[in-house]
Amino acid sequence: MILLVFSLGLAYLWIGLKLASALKKEDKPATTPPDGFSLIIPFRNEDKRLHLVLASLTEQKLPDCPVEVIFVDDGSTDQSVALITNTIIPGIPIRIIRSAGEGKPAALETGRQMARYSWLITTDADMRLPTGWLANLVSFTDDKTDLVCGVTLADRSGFAGSLQTLETTLLMAVAVGMHRHGHPLSATGNSMAFRASSIASAGGFESVEGSPREDHAIYQRLASLGFVIKYRLGPGSLAQTPAEPTLTTWLRQRRRWFGSPMGLTPFVLFSMSVFSLVWFLFVWGLLSGSGWMAMTAFLFKLTGDLLIVQAFGRQTGHRTPLPTLILFELIWVVPLFLLLVNRLINPVVVWKGRRYG
Structure with a gap:
């Protein structure tokens, strides 16, 4: 179990580094405006x-x-x-x-x-x-x-x-x-x-x-x-x-x-799986009383997410203070769990009076 937790945690960090690096690649602006x-x-x-x-x-x-x-x-x-x-x-x-x-x-x-x-x-x-x-x-x-x-x-x-x-x-x-x-x-x-x-x-x-x-x-x-x-x-x-x-x-x-199909390339599928599994280990650790598991998964997730939002902030000027991110990581477990349960119970999407699914 220790090997699994650390393997997934390191994978989370690796993905965070890859995405942070990609965020630095700004596209070049156009030189000539179109007709309108x-x-x-x-x-x-x-x-x-x-x-x-x-x-x-x-x-x-x-x-x-x-x-x-x-x-x-x-x-x-x-x-x-x-x-x-x-x-x-x-x-x-x-x-x-x-x-x-x-x-x-x-x-x-x-x-x-x-x-x-x-x-x-x-x-x-x-x-x-x-x-x-x-x-x-x-x-x-x-x-x-x-x-x-x-x-x-x-x-x-x-x-x-x-x-x-x-x-x-x-x-x-x-x-x-x-x-x-x-x-x-x-x-x-x-x-x-x-x-x-x-x-x-x-x-x-x-x-x-x-x-x-x-x-x-x-x-x-x-x-x-x-x-x-x-x-x-x-x-x-x-x-x-x-x-x-x-x-x-x-x-x-x-x-x-989340009711629309994603573009699941192998890297995206791998990344989404790692994100979900690390989050699951954090929740499982909390519910089972395994403090080391919850803390380890949380620290890996926090560090990976911090790498991503800091790279985003450098590009956009939108800064995320570390205390705010920590609070978010702790609180957001609850609505995410409710969203998962809600989606499993009723897969039909209703939006502005129209039904999908």
Whole structure:
């Protein structure tokens, strides 16, 4: 048992070092901007949160090319349309159109077909976008790139928010590290820039209709077809999404996140297995009263995660204090266990009134 614990722990450290090293490999920015960008924002009954993205757009540093914003209404019954109609964004024309279908992929596809420019940027209606977000994504689009992925973290407001910020920091850092290590894993659609012709040749956004996570599915589709994908890190590029306010809503969203097939290359499968087994040894040690096992597994996990978040922080300017990480590692065992049980009991994903699975 001692040999097993230390073998898995050392494997965890090795993976952490590999991902930390990959995070340092920043892609090169483009030298010539394209003809323009169409920012597509699907929305459905978001009048309580739309002010976040509207305020962010009014403060954006604009790139040296035309930009338009297309809001796509996915069947709203609240005051979302009126709120957008009464908003003026300096230097950016706004259009509001009705989705031709039902669901987010259909809304994105409607926006794609109505877009005027050769590059499409997608985000969500409840996002906080730093002033340099748009210019950061735009600066990495060139004639050899098909998709630029940004990074989104949960808003750190409050205790629950700070824990979810660390959770999303680790998830995004692992995703970026895996991608740059040659193993496409996942991406978030609330911070993406697509070449319009590339997404069209891949079948459009509706090619992933039925997936609970259309962003992850379209990223995996483009990666599997050999399209060139970049991840953009850097100070001022981190978008924020509201943290889930309750454990129930957190469980619902995370079930949706993990309800989509992953890109399981041998290295990804090995890494996920090691991550899970070290976490299991930590929990088993706690429950069985084996202090040495729990402490050893915890220290290996903490060190590996610290390597990853520190490398991520050096690239983005988003720092994670060690005491905060320690607290997170101790507390996050409980919601992860509840998520696992919840997923096993009911595999069906329900999101915004729609069922998947």
